[in-house]
Amino acid sequence: MKNEWPLWEIFIRGQHGMSHRHVGSLHAPDAEMAIKNARDVYTRRNEGVSIWVVEANHISASSPSDKGPLYEPSESKVYRHPTFFDIPEEVGAM
Amino acid sequence: MATPVNKEDAFSQFLLRMGDNTLILGHRVSEWCGHAPVLEEDIALANTALDLIGQTQMWLGLAAEVQGEGKSADDLAFLRDAWDFRNVLLCEVPNGDFGRTLMRQFLFDAWHSIQLGRLMKSSDERVAAIAEKASKEVAYHLERSADTVVGLGDGTEESHRRMQEALDYLWPYVGEMFQSDEADAEMVKAGIAPDPASLREEYDVLVSRILGDATLIIPDSSFAHKGGRTGAMHTEHLGHLLTQMQWLQRAYPGAKW
Amino acid sequence: MYAQMIKSEATQDDPEKLAAFQARIDAGEKIEPKDWMPEGYRKTLIRQIGQHAHSEIVGQLPEGNWITRAPTLERKAILLAKVQDEAGHGLYLYCAAETLGVSRDEITEMLLDGRMKYSSIFNYPTLNWADIGAVGWLVDGAAIMNQVPLQRTSFGPYSRAMIRICKEESFHQRQGYDAIRKMAEGTPEQKKMAQDALNRLWYPSLMMFGPSDKDSVHSAQSMAWKIKMNTNDELRQKFVDQTVPQAEYLGLTIPDPDLKWNEERGHYDYTDPDWSEFFEVIKGNGPCNVDRLAARNKAWDDGAWVRDGLLAHAKKKATRQHAAE
Ligand SMILES: [Fe+2]
Numbered sequence: 134m135k136n137e138w139p140l141w142e143i144f145i146r147g148q149h150g151m152s153h154r155h156v157g158s159l160h161a162p163d164a165e166m167a168i169k170n171a172r173d174v175y176t177r178r179n180e181g182v183s184i185w186v187v188e189a190n191h192i193s194a195s196s197p198s199d200k201g202p203l204y205e206p207s208e209s210k211v212y213r214h215p216t217f218f219d220i221p222e223e224v225g226a227m
Numbered sequence: 228m229a230t231p232v233n234k235e236d237a238f239s240q241f242l243l244r245m246g247d248n249t250l251i252l253g254h255r256v257s258e259w260c261g262h263a264p265v266l267e268e269d270i271a272l273a274n275t276a277l278d279l280i281g282q283t284q285m286w287l288g289l290a291a292e293v294q295g296e297g298k299s300a301d302d303l304a305f306l307r308d309a310w311d312f313r314n315v316l317l318c319e320v321p322n323g324d325f326g327r328t329l330m331r332q333f334l335f336d337a338w339h340s341i342q343l344g345r346l347m348k349s350s351d352e353r354v355a356a357i358a359e360k361a362s363k364e365v366a367y368h369l370e371r372s373a374d375t376v377v378g379l380g381d382g383t384e385e386s387h388r389r390m391q392e393a394l395d396y397l398w399p400y401v402g403e404m405f406q407s408d409e410a411d412a413e414m415v416k417a418g419i420a421p422d423p424a425s426l427r428e429e430y431d432v433l434v435s436r437i438l439g440d441a442t443l444i445i446p447d448s449s450f451a452h453k454g455g456r457t458g459a460m461h462t463e464h465l466g467h468l469l470t471q472m473q474w475l476q477r478a479y480p481g482a483k484w
Numbered sequence: 485m486y487a488q489m490i491k492s493e494a495t496q497d498d499p500e501k502l503a504a505f506q507a508r509i510d511a512g513e514k515i516e517p518k519d520w521m522p523e524g525y526r527k528t529l530i531r532q533i534g535q536h537a538h539s540e541i542v543g544q545l546p547e548g549n550w551i552t553r554a555p556t557l558e559r560k561a562i563l564l565a566k567v568q569d570e571a572g573h574g575l576y577l578y579c580a581a582e583t584l585g586v587s588r589d590e591i592t593e594m595l596l597d598g599r600m601k602y603s604s605i606f607n608y609p610t611l612n613w614a615d616i617g618a619v620g621w622l623v624d625g626a627a628i629m630n631q632v633p634l635q636r637t638s639f640g641p642y643s644r645a646m647i648r649i650c651k652e653e654s655f656h657q658r659q660g661y662d663a664i665r666k667m668a669e670g671t672p673e674q675k676k677m678a679q680d681a682l683n684r685l686w687y688p689s690l691m692m693f694g695p696s697d698k699d700s701v702h703s704a705q706s707m708a709w710k711i712k713m714n715t716n717d718e719l720r721q722k723f724v725d726q727t728v729p730q731a732e733y734l735g736l737t738i739p740d741p742d743l744k745w746n747e748e749r750g751h752y753d754y755t756d757p758d759w760s761e762f763f764e765v766i767k768g769n770g771p772c773n774v775d776r777l778a779a780r781n782k783a784w785d786d787g788a789w790v791r792d793g794l795l796a797h798a799k800k801k802a803t804r805q806h807a808a809e
């Protein structure tokens with residue numbers, strides 16, 4: 134499909150000073166939108182503080198063998214975390 | 228229509244205006260869930276709607292507290308009739324196509340971000356605290372809607388045409404955000420909120436810049452529909468929206484959900 | 485399940501390579517996109533991951549049906565966040581499928597023109613608010629049964645997508661149970677809604693696991709490849725055993741008069757769903773098949789100008805930047 138948005142690989146560095154880690158991919162028309170999409174897709178549970186995006190076809194693989202507005206919002210969505218819901222013990226793990 | 232003059236009524240009016248804007252717009256945006264042009268946009272729109280619903284809980288929660296009648300934010304959202312709503316008309320107009328939805332979002336976000344910036348300096352700490360939290364979310368909404376408006380305005384011939392149509396349709400709803408009445412004057416006096424009219428200059432600079440980048444032409448008319456933020460006259464669309472939104476609460480009064 | 489009746493492809497590859505490949509899988513190694521793999525493995529996976537992804541996306545519709553009618557602000561936010569998660573799941577899975585050489589647009593079009601399927605469950609309607617609770621509790625509950633073992637599947641990108649998805653699913657099932665519990669413990673009308681939801685969704689939930697093992701012809705190869713981890717009947721039994729006490733806690737009755745604990749087996753005996761209904765739904769004759777596909781097609785068609793417009797702008801911007809350098 135020639136009009137398809139390019140695929141981007143997304144790398145996110147979390148809160149604890151670890152290196153950027155590959156978290157997945159997504160589609161976007163350009164790098165700026167890829168960063169925004171990554172913010173919306175991959176940090177919904179407050180997972181990251183820094184995002185790198187690389188267009189997938191710019192990655193060579195070996196053969197086998199803005200911090201405030203961007204990240205704080207999801208902190209308030211406690212309902213996304215399963216422990217928000219009280220599940221009676223009698224019904225078992227969920 | 229009686230305009231409130233005492234400070235308590237004016238404060239409650241102001242809070243309803245803030246909360247009803249986010250409630251009704253959040254509802255409209257949530258209508259897109261599952262139907263957006265591409266998955267990434269579907270997810271992003273849902274985030275915007277979620278932020279707006281969260282802000283609604285804060286504004287209407289405070290409104291209920293200020294009213295002191297033992298009501299909750301849910302009571303205000305689900306048990307008032309159309310004439311009690313104080314959102315600007317811009318928030319209640321139907322989504323239309325994706326372009327109109329994003330144009331509406333941008334025109335609102337631009338106002339919203341300026342308004343929240345001023346409210347962060349409110350003399351009422353509760354208002355300042357809500358504004359502080361909301362302004363971070365809205366800064367991102369604005370970034371995203373502005374980028375999309377620019378992208379679609381400057382995209383293909385078709386996307387340009389649709390965005391210009393969206394702007395033409397929505398522009399007459401912009402002016403209402405800057406109209407002032409006695410309740411606003413009361414808020415200014417108390418140092419709680421700015422005079423709506425005082426936001427216009429900053430708004431025009433911002434909006435002209437983005438719409439210029441989008442290669443779109445702002446209609447040459449200052450005509451403004453009004454009646455939403457005073458409650459005097461909503462559009463026909465609001466009643467249908469409320470019919471859906473409030474149905475369960477109305478059909479089964481007193482039930483807990 | 486979200487992927488039902490996946491036909492596994494016969495493989496005509498070099499027997500030596502095949503044996504080496506099987507040995508890697510047996511040793512618990514992950515197969516990565518650039519590794520050699522049998523054509524049948526690749527094709528079966530595309531079909532399975534694709535069907536799984538399509539199910540997440542079509543699955544947004546029955547629950548999305550209630551977002552604008554959610555009864556409280558909090559329920560509205562929870563439901564919206566949940567349905568948004570499902571869009572995310574579809575996205576992760578489409579990306580996993582892309583590593584096998586099929587682009588998002590290609591696979592999407594296969595859904596839209598009916599070449600690919602999605603789970604039968606999403607062809608049933610959500611008719612009252614308790615359905616939203618029941619879907620989270622039963623449908624996400626059934627999906628979890630299948631997805632948890634799939635975290636160990638042999639294909640790396642699929643396994644990683646499943647790990648991400650499973651982290652989010654617990655929220656889905658719990659919010660569903662919490663919502664239906666409020667109904668079951670509520671007014672007589674609410675209780676009626678909850679029972680009605682269970683009555684309608686019980687057998688379709690059992691159907692999610694696919695036909696009985698004796699009728700599933702494609703399982704053996706997929707299980708050897710570790711892209712199917714358990715048999716349909718195993719998972720269905722596990723689901724029934726888990727769900728019956730949860731229904732009892734709610735005071736709701738599972739619509740199966742023959743359901744009873746079998747001391748000897750250590751499992752509940754239950755009535756199989758009506759498989760002729762299942763095959764009709766798969767063929768396109770479920771209550772909502774036509775509407776679901778129409779909704780997806782409309783979103784795709786109406787969105788074409790947006791996708792094209794944003795891409796055109798990105799290209800113009802790149803050209804302008806290039807010219808300025
Ligand atoms: Fe899911």
Ligand SMILES: [Fe+2]
Binds near residue numbers: 570
């Ligand atoms: Fe789910």
